[in-house]
């Protein structure tokens with residue numbers, strides 16, 4: 021469903037140019053659970069942002085479900101994101117003056133889901149990530165890990181076809197992290213949710229089927245996870 | 249140097265009241281390297297914010313170097329922070345439209361350090377965290393882990409007496425994380441830098457002398473780290 025053909029991403033120009041991605045070839049099938057790993061600055065978030073149609077390659081092609089995204093307009097890309105993708109950002113990107121529940125509801129509002137159904141879906145997914153009792157809190161009234169879980173709930177509430185998660189356990193303690201991984205594993209297994217997850221924690225990558233390792237904007241390694 | 253006497257922190261009121269900290273007693277001596285661990289929402293950041301004089305207890309006393317901080321004015325607290333404390337926030341808190349180098353320089357400007365000396369100190373500390381070549385980048389042009397390292401450099405540039413770090417390796421890969429811990433360990437050992445570090449990663453806590461475990465706003469455990 022996700023195909024990178026010689027994708028490069030270059031920021032800046034001339035001497036100041038930064039090659040964030042360097043001719044990446046990558047193919048992810050529906051239902052796969054893939055972990056992206058690699059050193060800080062190696063291109064993981066840049067890769068995920070392009071997969072999520074939040075950014076475009078400088079060169080090469082990115083085909084999503086066979087469609088060449090580099091040929092789509094901004095509106096078409098927005099529609100694609102809305103219907104197929106859930107994104108957990110490395111920095112959460114919650115709306116500040118909006119309650120946790122309203123943050124989670126947002127993608128459903130964009131899809132025109134009626135209020136009663138929105139409430140039910142939101143309540144359910146917030147319970148899945150252990151946020152009962154926090155619905156009315158503003159992000160500033162939540163701990164770092166609670167904010168992270170609001171971001172995860174928001175990405176899952178539309179039951180997207182593809183979940184893109186950028187360091188989803190960075191602020192979670194071990195118990196919460198494994199809890200979340202079991203949830204993602206279950207959604208992947210039972211609903212065929214395709215998951216592309218950036219993580220620097222081997223214990224979390226162990227829940228994936230496959231690990232792709234980045235180094236200096238290139239893919240240095242790509243192999244299945246051997247079940248221990 | 250850091251003394252909590254029955255410190256409580258309560259947010260909200262009545263039914264909506266959240267007891268973030270529940271009568272905490274804690275004592276940290278100069279030169280100690282202490283890790284604060286515990287589940288998401290257990291009170292770690294709240295505790296660190298009070299230690300850093302960024303927040304005040306609802307009840308109880310916090311003495312810093314024998315001074316009762318609950319008796320200090322806002323200006324006196326600001327001075328205390330400026331002279332003694334370096335703080336790495338869970339969310340980095342970098343200034344958006346300001347380059348990495350200028351972000352790092354900021355505490356030195358507040359201390360009235362002359363420009364030439366500022367440049368030298370900044371260059372040195374940015375090299376210590378592996379950010380050479382990134383000085384002119386804006387936060388938005390940096391990876392998550394690079395932003396985190398700017399935040400760490402900014403906290404260290406004044407060579408504070410006490411470093412307070414809230415999940416400083418949350419966005420760093422394993423190699424960078426251990427590199428940072430070795431740096432902090434060296435500063436603790438060679439300069440007597442007191443370090444209070446929130447982390448949920450046992451591998452990082454292993455660099456500390458002592459681990460304090462939080463649970464539901466209380467201290468559940470407090471013991472030295474046994475050298476493996």
Ligand SMILES: Nc1ncnc2c1ncn2[C@@H]1O[C@H](COP(=O)(O)OP(=O)(O)OP(=O)(O)O)[C@@H](O)[C@H]1O
Nearest residue numbers: 031040060061062063064065066389391392393394
């Ligand atoms: N807008 C930009 N302008 C210039 N350079 C950029 C920009 N965005 C990213 N970069 C650079 O591209 C490289 C890759 O960044 P990216 O965020 O993909 O790394 P990452 O692997 O996610 O790192 P981390 O693990 O630290 O989050 C980095 O060196 C970064 O500094």
Ligand SMILES: Nc1ncnc2c1ncn2[C@@H]1O[C@H](COP(=O)(O)OP(=O)(O)OP(=O)(O)O)[C@@H](O)[C@H]1O
Nearest residue numbers: 161163164165166259268288289290291292293294
């Ligand atoms: N301004 C606030 N209003 C209401 N509740 C708050 C506020 N700030 C924090 N809390 C609550 O206080 C509790 C402790 O928060 P704190 O940020 O200290 O947790 P933490 O241990 O740092 O968690 P994490 O590991 O997720 O960062 C949490 O349950 C949080 O929701």
Ligand SMILES: [Mg+2]
Nearest residue numbers: 065110391392
């Ligand atoms: Mg990243």
Ligand SMILES: [Mg+2]
Nearest residue numbers: 163164293338
């Ligand atoms: Mg916290």
